[in-house]
Amino acid sequence: MMSKKFIVVFISTHETMKAERAFKEGGAKVRTTTRPRAIDSNCQLALTFKEEEFAKIRQITEKQSLSGAGFFRQGEGGLWERLDIP
Secondary structure: OOOOEEEEEOOOHHHHHHHHHHHHHOOOOOEEEEOOOOOOOOOOEEEEEEHHHHHHHHHHHHHOOOOOOEEEEEOHHHOEEEOOOO
16 A cells, blocks of 8 residues: 655745755655645745654654645545644
8 A cells, every 4th residue: 555645835945945954854754846736835845755754744843943834645636635733
């Protein structure tokens, strides 16, 4: 069974690069990719990661106070759904 695809999108390229650095320093495995067109954001980049990295990435996002993070999961038919994070 394939693991689901997850991405996190930030408000700017600068914030995305800052997040990528923080995630990698925190031991999370992420990869920079182009933001899917279906997701609205000013930034053209996104960070993709596997489901098993989600908790670690969320924790780092909160700890580092990274701005404008939107988490998405690729659902049925390849559609991206926003994850409501409290």
